Amino acid sequence: MDDQEKRAGLLSGGQVTRRDVLKAGVIGAAGLTVLPTILAACGGSSATAAPAPITLGSNYSDPVPKKAMADMAAAFTAKTGTPVTINTVDHGTFQDTITNYLGGKPEDVFTWFSGFRMRFFAAQGFAVPIDDVWSTLTSNFSDAFKVGSTGNDGHQYFVPIYNYPWAVFYRKSLFADKSYTIPVTLDDFKALCTKMTADGLIPIAFGDKDGWEAMGTFDIINLRMNGYQFHVDLMAGKQKWTDPKVLAVFNAWKDLMPFHQTGAAGRIWQDAATALVQKKAGMYLLGMFVSQQFKAVDDATLADLDFFPFPNFGTAFDAEKALDAPIDGFMLAAKSAGGAAGAEQTSAKAFVGFLGTGAAQDIYVKADPSNVAAAKDANTSNYNALQQKAVQLISSAQKITQFMDRDTNPGFAGPNGMQNFILQFIGNPSQDLSALLTQIQAFWDGLPA
């Protein structure tokens, strides 16, 4: 708050006080409740005596994240006296109904994702620009996070809370038992897969029943073979799916497919992760949330989980060390009651500003250690080994992507779009892939402009 605002605040506080004192004189009892307000107003520095309460629309519907979110909101209320009401909606439903939600009567602040998915909704005027919040946050985030929070018009719309890497997960004890070594190149990786098959293991656990999980495999192969810029352009529709470079990606994936767990189209990722937990499978390419399945067993099992970056393909793009590291965070809804202006917006901005601090994010990642805090001033000393390694992996990457369904048009990534096409590929990798890619490009071209 700059000086001018502060002065205005004091002035209005004075007016309210005078009127309240008068009222208090008439109705004695009322004076008791007004008194603290007067005192607070006289305090000077805390001129915003009674901050407007705010509402938060949350898709953190699983028990652990839900509790962590409540803890963060409680910390904000304790710090500032601003009541925060959280409305939690099942995350699938939240995402499917996001347009109606944001166009109707949304809460002041809502949970969302960085990337194209954020810019898409910001561009439709659903979000409040929060450049003023970012003026205080800039020093607390690396440049990549600021880019990830910026809309097409150059304004910031998003406050990151955490991110997590996609990598190849494995059990340390299994690798030690069988004397497997971490593969660095694609050839090493294939040799390891062959060895695992010989040892009676499923080399790569795999599940894609919900349609999005396997997108991560496409992303990483495309990043290794064709590089960050091509991948981002492809996601944005500036490159064609019929490009031979994309065909090469699917062919490379096809070569790896015999090492993948069969029946992926009917398996949820949790069941694929269970194969890794039970040492039936040797590796699993997934986001760090796979650790939730390990944590559910016990802490010793969680401590046995480790990961390595997806192997190099021997291209010029290996040096980018690019990976999917999706960022989650918060936005201000433009159509909420206090969204356009006013005291609620001031409170809401203060809230997202608070969520952008290490103090808030520490609370979250402590409760849900499958993520790492986005803020620089977050306390990383309590991180478990996996979290520490995740920080290293992400910070060593020169290029970071979000994830296919966050980097492209939401209508393209949906169940009858890319989800379905990838499932078609998994169901029959030896089909005519050029024909499949033609279908994909036709689907993109058929989307409303």
Add this chain to the structure above:
Amino acid sequence: MTQAREDTAPDRAGLTAGSSGAVASRRRRRYSVLTSRDKLILALMVGIPLIFDLIFIWGPTIASVVLSFTQWNGVHPLDGSQWVGLGNYEKLWSSYAPFWEGVKHNVLWFLVLMLIATPLGMFFAILLDREMRGTRIYQTIFYMPVVLSLAVVGLIWEFQYSQDNGLIDSVFRSLHIGNVDWLGDPNVNLWATLVAASWRHVGYIMVLYLAGLKSVDPSLREAAAIDGASGTQTYLHVVFWVMMPINIVIAVVTTIESLRAFDIAYIINHGKNGLELLSTLITNNSISEANFIGFGSAIAVVLLVVSLVPIVTFLTRMMREEKQ
């Protein structure tokens, strides 16, 4: 009010008095039926349901039809710029592959229910009608799935079909029959889903048909028996034809069930990868992050037109019967 009505009624009678006999009789009928209070009540009785009908049925229907000619995504107010004419329908017809998959699957759904599940339900009803021992128990067992919502049925069967810890695959594995990806293989999952849908449908039809069988006049069966007809002959030549109204109801119920098929497929995988249905395509397009309401509406209109065929057939038949 009451006073006024009493006054006007004789007045009206007076006005028409002195006309020909035909008019006099019509006058008397009008007088006896339509007092203004009756008119009011009639207007309310017709008007209120009509208003509800217009608001909740015709309003959304017409809105869907209008929206199907647009590219509306539910965000900006509708204006001319979102108008695409028949564009959505052209896309459906020519380039949107899931649509024809959906049509195919709805047709298969209908055929399986009509040719397998419904006859099976009727057959169970006939067996149970024979008052064999434990009828009540069988009845309860077969009817049990009907009490469950289709969403719950979907969930139950999803667990049964799971290839990692489902019952069905465990049995298959122990018998050393190969591993089948029941819900993931696009050539298999529709049939697996149809088993689940039929599991419920059979019980539903059984109860409807059993109720009908109970109401068949026993003397008809006796007469047939005296004429020397066997049980099967009695059913095929007498009972089936006496039950025509119930048969039609069952045919209509089966048709409607296969047109509105949605829940199980949506629970299993949101209707993709071999489980596309018109209803899931409508949902995936209209209620999604991208909100293709216009395109979803076009699919909804197609489904509406298809649904009108059995509905109109059924209604005209019912009305004709009532006239007789």
